[in-house]
Amino acid sequence: MAVSLYQLAVDAHDAKGLATFWARVLDWRLVYEDPEEVIIGADENALPGIVFLTVPEAKAGKNRLHIDLAPDDQAAEVERIIGLGARRVDVGQGDDVSWAVLADPEGNEFCVLRPKKSLLD
Known part of the structure; x- marks a missing residue:
């Protein structure tokens, strides 16, 4: 199957x-x-x-499934996406992580990763 x-x-x-x-x-x-x-x-x-x-109903609680985005330029993409209506959020990720956690206009969390050299990085 x-x-x-x-x-x-x-x-x-x-x-x-x-x-x-x-x-x-x-x-x-x-x-x-x-x-x-x-x-x-x-x-x-x-x-x-x-x-x-x-x-x-509105979203309740932290998402158990989320989207990860792999940009060419993390800082530029974070700012572009914030300009579209996202916002930075803290889900307990700490300050020393390599990804940025954002939420879409309805509060669904997603991550913007650091640029990838390959799919396995």
């Missing part, structure tokens, strides 16, 4: 707003939208995508 990753699902109070934020962060586009869900992807045929699902 074969399986592949199709998409990540993210609960959101404002699905379109959060999808738009993440599309800007990743330089992706909205590929599907209805009142209950908005899907973003590199294009209509690229996998995986991210689907933002409308839910009535």
Whole structure:
């Protein structure tokens, strides 16, 4: 039996707003939208995508699953993403880590890593 990753699902109070934020962060586009869900992807045929699902409740607690971003220039990307609506957050990571922890406009934590030389760094 074969399986592949199709998409990540993210609960959101404002699905379109959060999808738009993440599309800007990743330089992706909205590929599907209805009142209950908005899907973003590199294009209509690229996998995986991210689907933002409308839910009535706000986020509660620290995420158990989060996105890690690998930029060419960490400092520049952190500032660009903050300019899009993210904010720095402290999840107990300490001051001596090589990554920056941010939260999207609905409070979902994610990390911007230091630049990678290869996928195994």
